[in-house]
Amino acid sequence: MPHVMRAPFRDQRGVAKYRHEVLGVVLRAGPVGSPGRPAELQVLVRRRDREPFAGKFALPSGPVEVTETMEEALARHLREQLGLETLRHCEQLATLSDPGRDPFERTIATAYLGLVPWEDARPRESGARWTAVAELPDLAFDHHLVVGQAVDRLRGKVSYTNIALALAPPEFTMATLRGIYEAVLGREIDVTNLSRVLRRRGQIARVGTLGEAGARGGRPPSTWRFTEDSYRVTDPFAVLGPGRNPTV
Amino acid sequence: MPHVMRAPFRDQRGVAKYRHEVLGVVLRAGPVGSPGRPAELQVLVRRRDREPFAGKFALPSGPVEVTETMEEALARHLREQLGLETLRHCEQLATLSDPGRDPFERTIATAYLGLVPWEDARPRESGARWTAVAELPDLAFDHHLVVGQAVDRLRGKVSYTNIALALAPPEFTMATLRGIYEAVLGREIDVTNLSRVLRRRGQIARVGTLGEAGARGGRPPSTWRFTEDSYRVTDPFAVLGPGRNPTV
DNA sequence: CCAAAAGTGTTGGCTGTACACCCATGA
DNA sequence: TCATGGGTGTACAGCCAACACTTTTGG
Numbered sequence: 001m002p003h004v005m006r007a008p009f010r011d012q013r014g015v016a017k018y019r020h021e022v023l024g025v026v027l028r029a030g031p032v033g034s035p036g037r038p039a040e041l042q043v044l045v046r047r048r049d050r051e052p053f054a055g056k057f058a059l060p061s062g063p064v065e066v067t068e069t070m071e072e073a074l075a076r077h078l079r080e081q082l083g084l085e086t087l088r089h090c091e092q093l094a095t096l097s098d099p100g101r102d103p104f105e106r107t108i109a110t111a112y113l114g115l116v117p118w119e120d121a122r123p124r125e126s127g128a129r130w131t132a133v134a135e136l137p138d139l140a141f142d143h144h145l146v147v148g149q150a151v152d153r154l155r156g157k158v159s160y161t162n163i164a165l166a167l168a169p170p171e172f173t174m175a176t177l178r179g180i181y182e183a184v185l186g187r188e189i190d191v192t193n194l195s196r197v198l199r200r201r202g203q204i205a206r207v208g209t210l211g212e213a214g215a216r217g218g219r220p221p222s223t224w225r226f227t228e229d230s231y232r233v234t235d236p237f238a239v240l241g242p243g244r245n246p247t248v
Numbered sequence: 249m250p251h252v253m254r255a256p257f258r259d260q261r262g263v264a265k266y267r268h269e270v271l272g273v274v275l276r277a278g279p280v281g282s283p284g285r286p287a288e289l290q291v292l293v294r295r296r297d298r299e300p301f302a303g304k305f306a307l308p309s310g311p312v313e314v315t316e317t318m319e320e321a322l323a324r325h326l327r328e329q330l331g332l333e334t335l336r337h338c339e340q341l342a343t344l345s346d347p348g349r350d351p352f353e354r355t356i357a358t359a360y361l362g363l364v365p366w367e368d369a370r371p372r373e374s375g376a377r378w379t380a381v382a383e384l385p386d387l388a389f390d391h392h393l394v395v396g397q398a399v400d401r402l403r404g405k406v407s408y409t410n411i412a413l414a415l416a417p418p419e420f421t422m423a424t425l426r427g428i429y430e431a432v433l434g435r436e437i438d439v440t441n442l443s444r445v446l447r448r449r450g451q452i453a454r455v456g457t458l459g460e461a462g463a464r465g466g467r468p469p470s471t472w473r474f475t476e477d478s479y480r481v482t483d484p485f486a487v488l489g490p491g492r493n494p495t496v
Numbered sequence: 497c498c499a500a501a502a503g504t505g506t507t508g509g510c511t512g513t514a515c516a517c518c519c520a521t522g523a
Numbered sequence: 524t525c526a527t528g529g530g531t532g533t534a535c536a537g538c539c540a541a542c543a544c545t546t547t548t549g550g
Contacts, residue, residue, distance in 0.1 A: 008314045009257050009265045016314050017257045017265035020345075020356055066256045066264050066354060070345045095343040095358045097268075097318045106314060108268055108356070110343045174505075193536060195506080200534080210544090217546030218504025423525080440527080441516065448514080466524025467523050501548070508541080516533080523526075 008106065019102075021109040022074040023061040023143070025093065025150035026084065028130065029167045029183035030118040032175050039179035040132045041186070043147055045139065046081060047127040052103050053140030057131070059147070061109065074112050082128045087114040089166030089231055093149050101142050111146040113153055115166035134186075158184050161233045162203050165226040171207050173221035201234055202227055256354065267355040270322040271309040271391070273341065273398035274332065274362040276378065277415045277431035278424065287427035288380045289434070291395055293387065294329060295375040300351050301388030305379070307395070309357065322360050330376045335362040337414030337479055341397050349390050359394040361401055363414035382434075406432050409481045410451050413474040419455050421469040449482055450475055 009017040026044040045057040062077035064070055071090065078084040093111040101107065131137065133151055136144060157163045158181065167180050174195050181189045198204045205227045210220040257265040274292040293305040310325035312318055319338065326332040341359040349355065379385065381399055384392060405411045406429065415428050422443050429437045446452045453475045458468040 009259070011257070011267075015267055015311050018268050018312075019259075019263055020266050020268070063263050064266075064345070067347055069347065070343070092342055094340055095318070097312070097358070099315055099317065110345070190537065191505085192507080192538085197535070213545045214504065215546090216503060217544085218502090219506075219542095219544035221505055421525085438517065439525085440518090443526080445515070467526070469525055497550100499548100499550080502546085504543100504545075506541100506543075508539100510539085511537090513536080514534085516531100518530085520529080521527085523524100 019105060019107040020064050021061050021107055022064060022070050022077065023059050023096075023109045023111040023146060024074050024078055024114050025059060025111060025146055026078070026087065026114040026116060027133075027150060027154065027167075028116050028118050029180045030176065032179040039183035040134070041151065041183040042130040043133050043136070043150075044082065044084070045129055045131055045137075048140055049127070056140040057129075057137050058140035059111075059143045060128075070110055071112075074114075078114070084116070087116060087166075089113075089115040089163060091153075091231075093146065093153060096142055096146065098142065109141075111149070113150045115154070115163070117167060117169050119169055154184055155186075161231065162226055162228060163231055165229070166231065168226065171223045171225050173211055173223060175221060177204075177224065203234055267350075267353060268312050269309050269355055269357040270312060270318050270325065271307050271344075271357045271359040271394060272322050272326055272362050273307060273359060273394055274326070274335065274364060275381070275398060275402065275415075276364050276366050277428045278366040279427055287431035288382070289399065289431040290378040291381050291384070291398075292330065292332070293377055293379055293385075296388055297375070304388040305377075305385050306388035307359075307391045308376075318358055319360075322362075326362070332364070334364075335414075336365060337361075337363040337411060339401075341394065341401060344390055344394065346390065357389075359397070361398045363402070363411070365415060365417050367417055402432055403434075409479065410474055410476060411479055413477070414479065416474065419471045419473050421471055423469060425452075425472065451482055 011017065024044075027041060028044075029041050030039055032039060044060065046060060048054050048056055048058045060077055060081045062073065062081070064073040065076075068076070070092075074090070075087070078087070091113050093113050095108060095110045097108045099106055101109075133147060136147060138144075139147070154163065164177070164180055164184070167184070168177060174191055177198075178189050178191050178194060181194060203226060204224045207223040207225050209223055211223050213220040259265065272292075275289060276292075277289050278287055292308065294308060296302050296304055296306045308325055308329045310321065310329070312321040313324075316324070318340075322338070323335070326335070339361050341361050343356060343358045345356045347354055349357075381395060384395060386392075387395070402411065412425070412428055412432070415432070416425060422439055425446075426437050426439050426442055429442060451474060452472045455471040455473050457471055460468055
C-alpha cells in the first residue's frame, strides 16, 4: 500500500497541529525463578487491527481527548483495549516525535511505564498477550525503543526506590521477591543481602504468619510486606555525601 | 483580557490536533563559592512579549515545525530567542499536557534539560537573564514545575554519571569543580572526597600544568579535565550488586 | 510408628570495597 | 590556598556456616 503522508494542519497563524497519542509499556515480573528457567520480565502487547502495521504486535496506545489528561487517556485506552483496570504504578517515560515515526501522518506519542503485580494480569482481549521482554517480537512503529527505555528506567529505580512494591503482591515470601528482582535486573540476586538491605532500609516488614511449606517440604517461609504503600525514593544515591538538606 | 479557549482542531475521523511546543530549562553552575556566597545554580529565562502572561518571565519555548525533530526545534528557538548557539548537554525531561495549562488553547509542551559551562553564557537578547534557581521569580504557565524537575534530574545524575562535564570548562581546578558540585547539589562538598572519588572512577585526569595562585597567595592549583568528552553513566548504582552483565 | 535424611528458608559471621567525614601534613 | 594521606565509621557485596522447620524415606 502506498504511504501518503497527510498534509499538516495549521492554524490561522500558521502554527502546525499534531496528533498526540499516549503509549503504555505495562510490565510485570515473576514468578519465582528456578535455575533452568529464570524469572521473567514481561510486557503487554496486542495485535494491531488497522493500518499502519496492521497485524503486527504493538504497545497499547491511542489519542488524547481534548478534555482529559494524558494519564486519563492512558487509563482509558488500557481499559478499552485490554480490559486492564488499574496500574499499580505509572510514570511518564519519554515523548517520541520523530517526523517519520508514523508513515501516514506526523504523530507525537508520550510513553508511560506501567507496573502491575503478576497476579493482576488478566487482559480480556484475545489479541493481547504477555511477552517476555527478552524475546520481544518485532513491534510496530518505534515501540521496541520504548520498551528498552522502560526496562532501563525500572532497572535503575529498583535499586534506590521501593518501586518493586508495584510488582509484588500485598504479601510475599523472600523467594517471590527475589524472583521479581531477578526478573527486573536480569541477573541472580543473593537472598541474604536482599533481605538484609531491604530490612535495614525499613522497606519491608515481616507480616508474622508463616506461609505454607513447598511441595517437596522445607521450612515454611515467613511472609513479608512493603512498609509503605506508594512509590518513594528510599535511598537517594549516597555518593558524594548523604546530602540531608539541600538548601534549594 | 477575557480568556477564550479556542475550539480544538479535529481531523476527518474526529481525532483532535494540538499545538506542540518545546521548552528549554538551560542551567549553568558556578563559579567558585565562598562561605558567605555559595556557588549558584542558574537558569536562563526571558520576558514574554505577548499574551498570555506578557511581561512575565518564562522559559524559552516555541512550536515544533513539521519537518524538524523536537531537539532541532529547541536549538532553533534558543538561537533565535536568546542567541544561544550550543548546549553542552541536552536531554528530554518530561511532557506537560494539563488541559488548562495554556489559557488560550490546549498546548502540549515537551521540556528539555540543557547544560552549558558558566563561561559560554552570553544571551544576546536584552530580555534574557540568568536567574538563581534559589530565587526564581514567578514564571509563566507551569514553568516553575519544570525547573524543579530539571534540578532534580541534574541532582540525581551528578552523582552517578559524568554529567558535570557539561557544566565545567575544558580545564578546571578542583576548587572550580567543587563550586559546580556545590551549586548543583545545594550543599557543601568535601574536596578531598570529590577528588578521590572522581579520580578512582577514572572520571577526571590531571592536565599537569599548575594554574595560577589565588589573589591572596597560596599554592597554585593543579588543573584537571574530564577523561571523556561526552555524557556517560559511570557508576550504575551498586546497591543489590554491581550487576555486570544483565542477560536482557 | 519412629528416626534419619533431604529439601527449603532464615540468620549470623567473615572479608573486601567504596564512600563520608575529619584531621594532619606538606607545597 | 591547595593537595594529599591517614584514620574511623557505615553500607554494601559475596560467600559460607549454622540453624529452623518441613516432607520424604527407610527401618
